[in-house]
Amino acid sequence: MFDKYSLLRRLQELPFSEQEYWVIAGSAMVLHGFRSQTHDIDLGCSTLLADILEQQGYTVSRYEDGTRKILYSEDVEIFENWIEGTVEIISGVPVVCVDGLIRMKKKLGRDKDLTDIALIEKVGETREHFSKKG
Numbered sequence: 480m481f482d483k484y485s486l487l488r489r490l491q492e493l494p495f496s497e498q499e500y501w502v503i504a505g506s507a508m509v510l511h512g513f514r515s516q517t518h519d520i521d522l523g524c525s526t527l528l529a530d531i532l533e534q535q536g537y538t539v540s541r542y543e544d545g546t547r548k549i550l551y552s553e554d555v556e557i558f559e560n561w562i563e564g565t566v567e568i569i570s571g572v573p574v575v576c577v578d579g580l581i582r583m584k585k586k587l588g589r590d591k592d593l594t595d596i597a598l599i600e601k602v603g604e605t606r607e608h609f610s611k612k613g
Contacts, residue, residue, distance in 0.1 A: 520556070
């Protein structure tokens with residue numbers, strides 16, 4: 480399990496350029512503060528980084544559209560060009576924006592993704608409520 484601190488530490492160990500990857504899924508939920516922990520790390524990446532990782536011999540599977548999923552390590556999976564919305568920097572790490580995270584989870588449409596969307600919306604409403612009081 481990764482909390483925000485251990486997640487950031489693990490991400491900083493990765494030898495990737497900040498222009499070539501971004502944090503998505505449960506890890507983005509942790510970095511945005513919607514969840515306290517995640518089981519693994521999912522990243523989006525550029526075609527350039529996907530090419531490099533495939534050339535280095537990492538396990539690659541292809542989706543019907545030709546994009547790749549790369550098993551980087553036991554706890555890191557990387558998805559080529561999987562992004563909605565924009566990327567923002569949180570604690571020095573590129574992370575999909577909240578709106579993009581919601582759109583990605585809607586596309587997946589699994590029960591756990593719908594639960595995450597409800598959590599994001601609930602936390603967002605709470606944050607908005609408190610920011611108006613401030």
